Amino acid sequence: MLNLDLLHGMTKRQLIDWMMTNNLLEALKKCEACNEPLVLKPTKRNHDELGWRCFKSGCLKYATWILIFPGYCCRSEAVIICHLLLVDRPSTI
């Protein structure tokens, strides 16, 4: 079960790290195009403030941003709750 008190004081980044540690989000992801590990980078492009990117030179998806959250249809209840908490957090970047 989720301990919501624990999550309440976290920043967006801490919440995402917590979700990755608890296997609610993928902590490692590979590029769909070249199969190299993607790099997690801060961004202001989405409200998660993090995204995956491929930095393999020559890759078709080079530097393309990939969202850290799965599509709505694929989200578990825990992921939906955490994402709602995350959206409420003030920006840290």
Ligand SMILES: [Zn+2]
């Ligand atoms: Zn790639």
